[in-house]
Amino acid sequence: MRDYVPKIIGLDAFNQYIGxxxxxxxxxxxxxxxxxxxxxxxxxHTAIHPIMKRLNAQYQDDPSLPNLHLHEVFFTPWRLINEGGLDPVLRGILATAAKLPLQDQLVNEELTKKLFVLSNNGSLDLASLDLQRGRDHGLPGYNDWREFCDLPLLKTERELTETIKNRKVVQNIMELYSSPDNIDVWLGGIVENFLPDARTGPLFACIIGKQMKALRDGDR
Known part of the structure; x- marks a missing residue:
């Protein structure tokens, strides 16, 4: 609540929704x-870094433990046994900043083209899974949740450009969804312009803020 949430939703949203x-x-x-x-x-998922670093005790690169692409570490526990143990991995995670989500590069290709699980011979797409999960759970669409958060409804492509600055992304969304009313809430939330000093836009700042307040205040 002190060190993480304000950096995700921004201080203004923190004060508004949590206090x-x-x-x-x-x-x-x-x-x-x-x-x-x-x-x-x-x-x-938009903040997951595509590279996993393994660092020595001085938090420097170790020639014997080169950087790995994310798909090279899925389901490879043998690396911990044969390649230096857990400490270099933990140091790498601590010393590597989260990926910066950009409107034209949201979920990195290690997750959209090379995600795999032991029960599947091919690769999966995490973004597609996130979209389909929302539909499986019966989540209302993007505009419904904006209304829930007392945010203006977006009805036209021009209005969409007011909350998504990348016009090419807006055009792609409109081509796929035809209307802002059809946009999946996960997609609409991650693609919004960030609030000041935040890593989310207004919609997800609202939903995350309300949830964090409930978790904090309702926890005995």
Whole structure:
């Protein structure tokens, strides 16, 4: 709550949706909402770095442990046994900044073209899974959640460009969805312009902020 959430949703949204802690409130339901777990908090898929570094005790590159692309570490626990153990991996994670989500490069290709699981011979696409998961869970669309958060509804391509600055992305979305009313909430949320000093736009800042307040205030 102190070190992470304000950096994700920004201080303004933190103050708006969460505010100072006043103690446990037994009337608050801390249940995790469907839209938070299925869409909003999965904004973090856009922040996953495509490279995994393994660093020595001085947090420097180790020639014997070269950087790995993310797809090279999926389901490879043998690397921990044969390639230096857990410490170099933890150092690499600590010293590597999250990937910066950009409107023209949201989820990196290690996850959209090379994601694989042991039960599947081919590769999967995490972005497609995120979109389909929202549909499987029956989540209302992007504009419905903007209304829930008291944000202006977006009805035209011109209005969409006010919240998504990359016009090419807006054109692609309109080509695929025809209307902003059809946009999946996960996609609409991750592609919005960031709030100041944040890593989310207004919609996900609202959903994440409301959820974090409920988790904090309703936790005995």
């Amino acid at each position: 100072p802690y006043k103690g446990y409130d037994p009337t608050i339901d801390p249940t995790v909402s469907n839209v938070f777990s299925t869409a909003a908090f999965r904004f973090a």
